[in-house]
Amino acid sequence: MGDKPDLIPGIYNYCDRWCERCAYTSCCLQFQIESEETSSGDALQNFDALNARFWEDMSEALVQAMCLLREMAAQHGIDPEDLDKETAFSELQENLHRNAREHPCAAAALVYSGMVNEWFVAVDEFSEAEESLLTNYPRSLDEHLQVIRHYQYFIYPKLVRALEGRMDELFIADHELQSDANGTAKVALITMDRSLAAWSVLYAEYPAHEDTTLSILVHLDRLRRSIEVVFPAARAFIRPGLDS
Numbered sequence: 001m002g003d004k005p006d007l008i009p010g011i012y013n014y015c016d017r018w019c020e021r022c023a024y025t026s027c028c029l030q031f032q033i034e035s036e037e038t039s040s041g042d043a044l045q046n047f048d049a050l051n052a053r054f055w056e057d058m059s060e061a062l063v064q065a066m067c068l069l070r071e072m073a074a075q076h077g078i079d080p081e082d083l084d085k086e087t088a089f090s091e092l093q094e095n096l097h098r099n100a101r102e103h104p105c106a107a108a109a110l111v112y113s114g115m116v117n118e119w120f121v122a123v124d125e126f127s128e129a130e131e132s133l134l135t136n137y138p139r140s141l142d143e144h145l146q147v148i149r150h151y152q153y154f155i156y157p158k159l160v161r162a163l164e165g166r167m168d169e170l171f172i173a174d175h176e177l178q179s180d181a182n183g184t185a186k187v188a189l190i191t192m193d194r195s196l197a198a199w200s201v202l203y204a205e206y207p208a209h210e211d212t213t214l215s216i217l218v219h220l221d222r223l224r225r226s227i228e229v230v231f232p233a234a235r236a237f238i239r240p241g242l243d244s
């Protein structure tokens with residue numbers, strides 16, 4: 001670190017491990033060790049700027065996605081706010097005393113991974129395209145499909161780690177804002193935000209599958225709000241280098 005003053009210590013601890021889309025490769029020791037790109041600082045900075053724009057666009061899409069989700073759910077007679085917060089909170093807290101892998105949020109994350117696979121299989125079955133959507137993304141949807149697939153299996157292990165951390169905190173009565181549990185939960189929340197934004201685009205693009213897509217959107221939105229109940233301080237966690 002001594003001869004690399006631009007490196008941000010620990011930035012890789014709470015990132016989404018998507019280095020190809022990261023806007024901070026020039027500040028990340030982990031990336032530079034793995035890619036052996038230590039000497040091409042300018043190239044990395046240009047690469048980072050491009051990726052920063054990609055995520056800015058994606059965060060604007062999330063705002064639109066949330067409006068769309070509320071509208072679509074209302075049209076289909078689904079109330080996305082129907083999570084009974086009192087019951088949900090006590091149940092979610094009770095489950096903190098059990099194995100993190102058995103927690104309802106972890107289980108819901110696993111269900112989400114399966115729903116994603118089922119959606120791709122259903123679209124393939126319905127499609128007349130020769131190549132599978134799993135391996136051949138249409139150019140116009142490439143980025144959104146990449147987002148969904150990259151985070152599909154990322155959310156569950158992050159939630160298990162965050163829940164295990166929260167259980168330890170309960171044991172030692174330590175609820176620091178800057179705890180590993182909050183930081184890990186924040187990364188999971190961000191990946192859910194981005195996945196929701198991507199799914200809202202697919203909802204419009206695949207009208208024949210809108211019921212299935214809407215189920216995924218509602219499921220993921222509920223999981224996201226449950227995580228915000230279990231980790232109320234997670235969004236305020238400051239990730240080294242990634243949050244200003």
Ligand code: SF4
Pocket residue numbers: 011012015016017018019020022023024025028029030031
């Ligand atoms: S901070 Fe960026 S470059 Fe570093 S490990 Fe995370 S995603 Fe990769």
